[in-house]
Amino acid sequence: MAGNSRRRGAIRKDGTKKGAVTGSGGQRRRGLEGKGPTPPKEMRPAHPAARKAKSAAKAAAKNSAGGRRGAAGLAGNRRRPGDGDTPETVLGRNPVLECLRAGVPATALQVVVGSTSDERVAEAVSLAAGSGISILELQRGELDRIAGGALHQGVALQVPPYEYAHPDELLEIASESGSPGLIVALDGVTDPRNLGAIVRSVGAFGGHGVVVPQRRAAGMTAVAWRTSAGTAARVPVARATNLTRTLREYATAGYMVAGLDAEGSVSLDHFDLAADPLVLVIGSEGKGLSRLVRQTCDVTVSIPMSGPVESLNASVAAGVVLAEVARRRR
Structure with a gap:
């Protein structure tokens, strides 16, 4: 280009050799460095031997798991991901920090640039x-897109699908605690925010776990994780294939099954069985307890109210009853 042909570096000085006038930046030197010994064929992802070894390992693991289930029944498969569940994103500083403190097997921590000034984010990192x-x-903006517009407070944690406990495991946890068992069962609660709030109340008032039905009920999604403020990392949540059958098994184990109902036969003020091993059943937000679950309950309990409000939210009602049970047990 006219006027630029004499600029510095535009032409080669007389007497120089052909080739680049600038260095390679060390690229050629690094290209000559060795990469170490060639790994065995079983450790090379694209090698047929590696694929064969991977298939053999999967088959061995499957056979081993099948043998344990056959020998130990339900005990061989206590913790299991929910059917069709996908990895979740836990949002918020407290939920993320509680998950990391509890050792939740997370896969990635996503942090907004500059948010590590907060002590909770710094501890999470x-x-x-x-x-x-x-x-x-x-x-x-990237984390806003991942969170789908939800409040993330500058931090998010990618976790695998929640591993639900087996309902029998809650009985074992209660028996080992040295205190009367206290389990909360949810009958058709479909809002994950209610589930998370109930899990948080169970942890606050000394409960030993929560049972949810496998179908037509909220599961431990990222929304439930956040609402529980990370308490779900400490309070086990079990998933029951048949809630009615599970409640009968709890009754056989010596638990009083009490259903929370607006028209209950016993007022919470006169609920004298709170000190015994107890399963508290919370009905759905709209319909309350289902017919079969109501018939399975040993007693139905109502919360006395003095105001014009007819009913309480499921999570609020659970918190009120759990607080009263904890007060009576103290």
Whole structure:
């Protein structure tokens, strides 16, 4: 281009050799460095031997799991991901920090650039680094897109599908605690925010776990994780294939099954069985207890109210009853 042909570096000085006038930046030197010994064929992902070894390992694991289930029945498959569940994103500083403190097997921690000034985020980053969890720094807009517009407070944690406990495991946890068992069962509660709030109340008032039906009920989604403020990492949630049958098994184990109902036969003020092993059943937000579950309950309990409000939200009602049970047990 006219006027630029004499600019510095545009032409080669006289007497220089052919080739680049600038260095390679060390690229050629690094290209000559060795990459170490060739790994065995079983460890090379594209090698047929590696695929064969992977298939053999899967088959062995499947056979081993099948043998344990056959020998130990339900005990061989206590914790299991829900059918069709997908990985979840836990949002918020407290939920993320509680998950990391409890050792939830997370896969990645996503942090907005500059948010580590908060002590909770800084601790979350430290715990993730110590556990070998990948830490990704994102712009706020990227995390907004991942969160789908939900409040994330600059931090998110990618976790695998929630591993539900077996209902029998809650009985074992209660028996080992040394205190009378206290289990909350949910009958058709479909709002994950109610589920998360109930899990939080169970943890606050000394409960030993929550049971949810496998179908037509809320599961432990990211919304439930956030509402529980991370308490779901400490309070086990079990999934029952048949809630009515599970309640009967609890009754056989010596638990009083009490259903919470607006027209209950016993007022909470006169509920004298709170100190005994107890299963508290919470009905759905609209219909309350289903017919079969109501018939399975040993007693139905109502909350006395003095105002014009006819009923309470499921999670609020559960918190009121759990607080009263904890007060009577003290």
